[in-house]
Amino acid sequence: MKDLSEQMQLAEELGRRAHAASQKLAKSGAEHLNEALGLIAAALHSRRDQILKANEADVSSAKKEGLSSALVDRLVLNSARWDGLLESVGKVAALPSVLGTVIREWTRPNGLRIQKVRVPIGVIAIFYEARPNVTVDAAVLCIKAGNAVILRGGREAFRTNTVLVEAIRDGLDKAGLPSDTVQLVPTVEREMVPLLCRLDRWINLVIPRGGKRLVETVVENARMAVLKHAEGICHVYVHKDADLAMAQEILVNAKCQRPSVCNAMETLLVDEELACGKLRELLQPLREAGVEIRGDPLALKYGGPGILPATEEDWSTEYLDLILSVRVVPGLDGAIEHIEQYGSHHSDAIVTNNAEAAERFLREVDSAVVYWNASTRFTDGGEFGFGTEIGISTGKFHARGPMGLEDLCSYKYCVIGRGTVRT
Amino acid sequence: MKDLSEQMQLAEELGRRAHAASQKLAKSGAEHLNEALGLIAAALHSRRDQILKANEADVSSAKKEGLSSALVDRLVLNSARWDGLLESVGKVAALPSVLGTVIREWTRPNGLRIQKVRVPIGVIAIFYEARPNVTVDAAVLCIKAGNAVILRGGREAFRTNTVLVEAIRDGLDKAGLPSDTVQLVPTVEREMVPLLCRLDRWINLVIPRGGKRLVETVVENARMAVLKHAEGICHVYVHKDADLAMAQEILVNAKCQRPSVCNAMETLLVDEELACGKLRELLQPLREAGVEIRGDPLALKYGGPGILPATEEDWSTEYLDLILSVRVVPGLDGAIEHIEQYGSHHSDAIVTNNAEAAERFLREVDSAVVYWNASTRFTDGGEFGFGTEIGISTGKFHARGPMGLEDLCSYKYCVIGRGTVRT
Structure with a gap:
């Protein structure tokens, strides 16, 4: 000493x-x-x-x-x-x-x-x-x-x-x-x-x-x-016009490929229109990968068994582990507002086949990297073609x-x- | 209150x-x-x-x-x-x-x-x-x-x-x-x-x-x-291979055109080889413009009458007025060292017809803007073609x-x- x-x-x-x-x-x-x-x-x-x-x-x-x-x-x-x-x-x-x-x-x-x-x-x-x-x-x-x-x-x-x-x-x-x-x-x-x-x-x-x-x-x-x-409180937002299989693949990649790093997804946002019929199916691959899911009341309602109730703290927690918070939002504006309130301006993605919604998301979400139909895991100097990186500026x-x-x-x-x- | x-x-x-x-x-x-x-x-x-x-x-x-x-x-x-x-x-x-x-x-x-x-x-x-x-x-x-x-x-x-x-x-x-x-x-x-x-x-x-x-x-x-x-502690360095008339014109412009702004010259550095024969002549237009000159011992020796002795404080003073400190330096290295020690990394110029000396000055002087054969007064968004400016970052x-x-x-x-x- x-x-x-x-x-x-x-x-x-x-x-x-x-x-x-x-x-x-x-x-x-x-x-x-x-x-x-x-x-x-x-x-x-x-x-x-x-x-x-x-x-x-x-x-x-x-x-x-x-x-x-x-x-x-x-x-x-x-x-x-x-x-x-x-x-x-x-x-x-x-x-x-x-x-x-x-x-x-x-x-x-x-x-x-x-x-x-x-x-x-x-x-x-x-x-x-x-x-x-x-x-x-x-x-x-x-x-x-x-x-x-x-x-x-x-x-x-x-x-x-x-x-x-x-x-x-x-x-x-x-x-x-x-x-x-x-x-x-x-x-x-x-x-x-x-x-x-x-x-x-x-x-x-x-x-x-x-x-x-x-x-x-x-x-x-x-x-x-x-x-x-x-920290990276990264979101993936599954829009109502998303391709379900594409969304599943992106979610598993964003959460499970290396959960301990800052560009991994911590919160999933799902359009209510899609969630009410498909949330259970959407979450199935994450369940199979052993992810602990914590949901808001609507996620608990639509998402199937085994979801724990999320607390207010969950929305601003960087788990860095196989844990995911899930929130059902009324639409694009709700998703952007949630990210503005709880995000860390790191990396956020939208999954959708709707170009207009995607472009609004890319423009209005104030984060270092905004994605359309891709995993948040690409926020990385090597993946960007910089050779390597010294860090990620938020x-x-x-x-x-x-x-x-x-x-x-x-x-x-x-x-x-x-x-x-x-x- | x-x-x-x-x-x-x-x-x-x-x-x-x-x-x-x-x-x-x-x-x-x-x-x-x-x-x-x-x-x-x-x-x-x-x-x-x-x-x-x-x-x-x-x-x-x-x-x-x-x-x-x-x-x-x-x-x-x-x-x-x-x-x-x-x-x-x-x-x-x-x-x-x-x-x-x-x-x-x-x-x-x-x-x-x-x-x-x-x-x-x-x-x-x-x-x-x-x-x-x-x-x-x-x-x-x-x-x-x-x-x-x-x-x-x-x-x-x-x-x-x-x-x-x-x-x-x-x-x-x-x-x-x-x-x-x-x-x-x-x-x-x-x-x-x-x-x-x-x-x-x-x-x-x-x-x-x-x-x-x-x-x-x-x-x-x-x-x-x-x-x-x-602040702008800006230097003009007159190298031994300078054109004397060009140097005079640059000095008067850098000091007198608008002395109250940050890109005006505050200190003149002159090569001893040039100073011993020509300092008095070099300073003449500044004298005529009413500039108060404060010199180091060699400047007092070579510069002609009416020069006040400079104190250590002068080298790091931003006068913003018709006052100039003058120092005779042994050569390029001495000029670069003086600027490194007393400058504010704003704008510094060399006057010379020697390309090798100029290139070393441009490379080694660690200032926002480095000049060769031009007045320091150009450090300005308008003069750079930016339309206008919000300031000058040092x-x-x-x-x-x-x-x-x-x-x-x-x-x-x-x-x-x-x-x-x-x-």
Whole structure:
């Protein structure tokens, strides 16, 4: 245990080092950064056994501490996920570089040539859940975009993250880049979060990924920009003109394919016109998949046996588990209102064959990603074609939805004259 | 005088009304918004005399209170500026609408079609100097981008702003849009700024324009996103390979054309190699324009008579007046280091005929706008071709440099499938 002044000193030191690294990084070319990604992949590869062993230790402690199965699932780094993790480093390296690219260029009537050029943001701090793949994804995306990064993952993954970051720093070092480009906060103490949030002198951006409490702490304390990755209360709305079989397939996918992640469905909204005859049938595949269903009075009435009554709290709960709340709504307006009141502006879908209803839903639902006849599970940088992602922004500022490489950059204007003055 | 709980209630009420207006606005088409801009221009036009009279009263009080001539200059709304103000409403109306436009569109291998669509941010609060034109520019840009806005200008312009906003609300009302789309904070009490900064429930973005103290208050208190329009400590660096006549013309323009604004030059950096023979000649036109010059020891040595010694404080002072600090630097690296240490990441220029030096300066100086052979006075939305501007961002997040219409928007992703699920 460190006392507060020691922690403050530690935070300051992390910030100072990251800033110094970012200044060196800003002068490195895109090729050099890509070379580093290759060396990082190699360094990770050569420590595979050590990393998986550290993960086993983390998983075993987490189980002993009684962590929910959904959260343990996020923590596990098995063989298949390890391959996915290394693959995503390769994918990021293969992405076209964004740094120094001219976003737009134009010439003014007075002859001034203006170029809008992409540049790094500087130093980014990321606070995230106990998911080891995020450690690697965040680090390589930040490096590719020319930023230094300070990482703080959930404490349950501390052993795994420690060895992952050692490997990453080793790769940076071999590439001749400052190893302080990637730093793991070397303690799990909670106070480090608000302390780092005060350091706008060194840190340009904070990305909190995780629960309400973490996001609230960051919003309350941060002096720099914040990209919120808040919870995902995602809805699927089955409209009266939906294809029932399509709806069933989307619901099972949105709820069951990986219930522990933020783009999984938490609430199903069903048109009363459809619900009164078909709700029981609609829910059948979810029942068979073992989903616990909590319904409003009309869902209890139409949905068949085994539905528990939903409480007011259910509508704003991110279960992250095989639990689903179901509400029968009078129509499109009712669905949009429910999502406005209880949603988290993350991902919401409509299932319908009615184009007019779909277009209104897409326009009026104020969420980062709105879907028509597709599962909410696609809200993901990889699925969007960004290579990988650093998180999903549920705010409306700078970046919204899955954040990829371009979202980790700023820009500057380069203006070229010929002795041009303003008249 | 209102007590704190009355002010809190007032802030809450402003936020709630703005949010309600923004929700109605989000459903209005681009044509409707443009129609409103026309009616606002007409409403302003019909109240010209009343507005100029209110401005005369503001100017006369400000002079009595001993406001500096530079600040009085910002406050004045004379006939010429009035025409410019009305013209800028027309310019914004004439700009192509950005709302609902598809920024990017692509189809994934699984057939999912993804559209990135521009949408309003929601509610924006702007705190700014006593400059009446900003009231109008900010209001019409926010409306065009589909946002509601809460305005708080410098207290010296309160009478002018009150009648300006009355006219704007009248125009909105005539267009059938909520007049609460534009609200002026109806009191000049300072506490309103931190109070509004807490209301992230209603307000999505705060833009502080002005001095260090205002920006610091906002950064310290804001729970929502902040676009800083901080001070402009702008530099012109005259490189050894500069054309002397071109440099003279740029220096006079950057310092004297309108010294009271943020993109005016505050510090001149001169290469020693050039300074030792030519500094006196270089400074001559500035002297003739009545500029007070404060120099470092080498500037005192080479610059000729009448130069005052600069103190350490001068390098980080935004004079906003006919005062200039001058420093002789050993070369390009010295210039870049000085700007990194004392600049405000606003606008910095190099004057040189050496392309290699210019390119290094443009790449390595970390400012919103970097110039080669042009005056810093071009950092302005109008000069950039944006129609007008809502401010100049000195941060690196969401928007940097002059902020126009697009910078007042967010986006959402609309994803269209055919029953598409994730495998």
